[in-house]
Amino acid sequence: MISEEFEFRAPTKLAEALSLLERYGDDAKILAGGMSLVPMMTLGLVRPKTVISFNHITDLNFVIDAKDVIRIGAMTRHDTVAHHDLIKKHLPLLATAAVGIGDVQVRHRGTIGGSLAHADPAADYPPVMLVAGAQFRIQSAKGDRMVKAAEFFTGLMQTAVGAGEVLSEIHVPKLPAGAGSAYLRLHRVEGSFPIVNAAAVIEKGFKSARVAIGGVGESAVMIDVTKHLSKGVSDQSLRAISDAAYDASGDAYGDLNGDTEYRRAMARVYAQRVIKAAAAQIR
């Protein structure tokens, strides 16, 4: 139960929201889908004085084809990400990631912006953002900047979004023609967070290959595996990739779903599997 009173604001324009944020500073929390914020408030983990709902800001809810990139508004719901034709066509791995988030209710409420800003270490989106080379538009009353995925996730549930700032849109480059991609997650039951997840993009002809793994550190880790795949997929290359994944997950945490050792072992398994799956998609 949320027992403390808080002020509730529901602006309809982003500009209005940004000026509210500037005014309230750290005392305010943005409410997007509320699928992480509300449980945190219920458990008393965060106690904002003001909650600023973004749910009435219609111009943050869009998926647009912008030449080389797909622009996705921060308030786009997981369900839209999962089923949008543009995303399915140009970023199938992103659609796959969204389909597996939580359950039907969570997917209809939760937003891509909220999930990325929340930056759970095992969330579904971050590995996809890393391998796809996404850029994040961060706005405040004073500024408007773009941040690369690699610089966006800065630590455990921490991002480049600073005080008074919001994540307003995500620009995800379309996959290069013929590239193969895949997204996989390891979980207990339907509706539960991944224990470990992995995304990969391999360019046609193995010109470049990246794999990113979540659930094995404070934030998802990305590995450039181009050199391992210069001669294509083989037992040997997969072994090298799996070793690289193991090395990259040295900071893996342990919890009730798996200790450090298990997560690192799963980093190996999922790195291999996601590369194999992505390679099979190369056209």
Add this chain to the structure above:
Amino acid sequence: MKYIGKEIVGLPTRQLVAGKGQYVSDVILDGMLHMAIVRSPYAHARIKSIDTKPAEAVPGVVYVITGKEVIENMRPIMEAYDTAAMDAKSVKCYALCPERVRYVGEAVAAVVAEDKYTARLAADLVEVDYEELPVVFDAEEAMKPGAPLVEPDWDSNVMVTRDFIRGDLDKAFAEADGTFSGTINTQRYTGAAIEPRGYVATYDPYQDMLTMWASTQNPHPMRVFLAETLGIPETSIRVIQPHVGGGFGLKIPTFQEEPLIAYLARKLARPIKWIEERQENLLVGGHARQNRLHYDVAYKKDGSVIGFRAKVIADVGAPAALCGWGQSFVTSYCIPTCYKIPNCRVQLFTVVTNKCPWNAYRGYGKEAASFLMDRVMDGVAKATGVDRAEVRLKNFIQPEEFPYSQVSGAMIDSGNYPKALNRVLEMVGYKDFPKLQADARKQGRCIGLGIGQELTPEGCSMPKSTLLSGYDGCTVRVNPSGQVTVLTGVTSPGSGNETGIAQIVADTLGVDVKLIRVIQGDTDTCPYGLGNYSSRSIIMGGAAAQVAGTDIREKMFKVAAKMLEVAPADIDSEDGKIYVKGAPSRYVLFKDVASTVYRDCYGKFASDVEPGLEATRYFRHPNVYHQPEVDGRFSSYPSWPNGVSACVVEVDPETGIVKLLRYCAVHDAGVLINPLLAQANLHGGIIQGLGGAMFENLVYDEAGQLKTASFLDYTIPTAVDCPSLEVEHQETRSPFNPLGCKGVGESGVTAPLGAICSAVENALGHLKLNFDEMPLTPDRVWQEIRHAQQQA
């Protein structure tokens, strides 16, 4: 029989599916206040002082109460399971702890406020000064000399023991072809009902009447407990059970919040509501299951078990007034379940620790006994090379050997275990499975088949007990216009027994089931009865309904016989007609007979029967016996439903993920009144069992804090995670129950434990794994695999 045995959709289904059920949360009264509980943050501590002032200062707060006021005004909470009758140690537990808390979450104070948010906010401001005391969290640690005592007045943490012996164990172990030993750990888990606990209490000082709406399974016993604990007459209390969103045993009284809210409503003379939050429910809503089971087996080369020793160590958490600890007794009572072992010893140690007290949970200890025996039978198969099914068939009590007395004295009524096992093996394709498995292996897939046997005695009836004494009552009332009102002492937590009871009465009277309205769960209108537990609602409540219905039928037949000018023995009834046997065109309408009794009691047809058409009758089960002082016999469970499951899993050896591919079950609960609802119970039970086998776990840290107090960490499976379940029923009538029923409410929950373990081991046969601990989460399965690979 027009209705008994038919699949009829549950009577309240439409209302519930429409979202129009009335739960405690839907009870909203004028001027209603809300209660919030202050809970102990420590696993064991002395309460040095409590400062309620900061809470009282919050606007909207009406009252703050602590244990001091409670002990001055209330008695200790009356025990739901009488410890003295079971030679167990007891404690005085109060609605709020006066001086010492013994587990995290135990209630120490409460705030009543105008709204629930204010109540919660103010409760968080109550300042309690604690002095931490030594703690003990592991049952075997708690048994060691010098261990911290959960109850300083006790000489040890062992609450009760039992020791059942039959035959000559030394001889059996000496004569065996082989022996082995092992230890099994069943984890702590709970039922996670969709609706947590909740109560609304209101008091009318002019009538001196306390009315309590409770999400409970047992309104009448709750009234007794409240009366005793509050020291007020039973007649000044009315308990009403609205719809209940799942009970599973966990909504059996006696929780601290029950007398607490009742006391506060009387004191403040205003309605008060308390609806438990999910975190509270996982923290203090009753835990169950945590056992360590040590065993030694002596077997012959042919797979027969000739000697068996089991030591049950049950970690029941802190002692409380709840009936949960009794589960440990039932575990020891059931071993060695379906098997005939000539030399057998079962020891029980029920041990208290600084964790949440047990409350009853579907299975009530039977699941641990069956799981143990499944592991033992699989162990014998591995040791001898005799097939797993063969080992079971060899050791079963045979159909002609019933009633069979187990080592504990338990009298198993009837059954046909070999038939059920053979059928489930057929369903799952046991014979051909090795080929399927080999083919899968060639494709790099590890599939495995497992068998799980379950024996779930039902109708628990204990001596000297308010809650468990083992009978029930029913009123059948035919109204002047011919419709029928049935009032029962049993209640439904959503499982559908009201529908079964309507079917029984409809057949007894020969009327359309639609003419019957069943009323349950109100101490002012329903006959005294014990409510819902131990699958008793049909075997006790249904039987009582049949007895009461038969009284009315006989009375109406007497009148009808006169109207038809034949002897009562020559008539029968069906479809609302009372007719002459062999000449169905000669009939009177059921409703006309009712009308005659009500409207013409001095007339020529009804003048020799008593006016009115109402009978209240009680049913006592023939297979219960409570007079050991007379002939040494003691039988507390009258009926013994049983079942067997076979499942197929696929294990991903790289990740440890276990995927359930098929689940087949054959279940024998005797006669089924409503196979549809029996099936629904089986489905729910099996999925709960799968939860225990694969996911659910209440984990405490070293400080006694529950790490799994939300559904983020407490994993339960849903329909999406289960394949379509294949369930068949076998009918071995109960020789004692007049309906032939054995009870189905706890069925299905047990066999998945053994079946899943067995299947995972079978899938990874090459690694020779041994699962002796649940749940089989991916990380655990992976660890076992890796461990085995490293050994190899």
